[in-house]
Amino acid sequence: MNNTKKRKKLVVLSGAGISAESGIRTFRDMGGLWEEYDVMEVASIDGWHKNPELVIDFYNQRRSQLADCEPNAGHTILAELEEFFDVHILTQNVDDLHERAGSSNILHIHGELTKVRSTGDEQYILDIGYRTIRYGDVCAKGFQLRPHIVWFGEPVPAMNKAIQIAQTADLFVVVGTSLNVYPAAGLVQYAPAHCPVYVIDPNTVEVQRENLTLIQEPASKGMESLKTLLLEK
Secondary structure (H helix, E strand, O other): OOOOOOOOEEEEEEOHHHHHOOOOOOOOOOOOEEOOEEHHHHOEHHHHHHOHHHHHHHHHHHHHHHHOOOOOHHHHHHHHHHHOOEEEEEEOOOOOHHHHHOOOOEEEOOEEEEEEEEOOOOOOEEEOOOOOOOOOOEOOOOOEEEEEEOOEOOOOOOHHHHHHHHOOOOEEEEEOOOOOOOOHHHHHHHOOOOOOEEEEOOOOOOOOOOOEEEEOOOHHHHHHHHHHHHHHO
16 A cells, blocks of 8 residues: 655745845836836737847847846745645746755746747747857748747637646746736636635735645745745644
């Protein structure tokens, strides 16, 4: 007889707040602007069609910034929790800080900054790390390479898989997101009715759920409080 106790599935929805503590600036920090450009100029499919050189430059700069950032306590605590739980991270972030902190199961809902893909073949994806690309860089089939990011105005292919993971949660954690960016913000509603939900945010978050615990602290400090709470239980 196997007496090994099955570990509970801890599903985490993470957002920009957890990476902001590592020095990664968000559009909200910048008032919705990058230099003099609106978010829609550099993070939408229309912006790409209008000025691909600008969009490429924007993501080259973000990649360069990421290379100088390090995971913080919020990221490392999530990695440490894998010793006790079956942890699955659904992240709205495009950085690689969860990976660098040591987490194993990460689904990037909005794409990955360290990757590019072909504009003519969505399955052609390259990991370029923190290197830059230029307008005119093409894939083997001759199509321009673009950031492997889900922009405003594009479908979110990872959502179906994210929903499936959320539906199988034993515990659900929201950290670093105000739950205002859809469709990802709706994932918490797919957690089973019996599933305890923990929301880590320094502000009051409007979530209509029973069995909800709000931890009103910044991401790193909130993750420390959450770890203590979960392990006590």
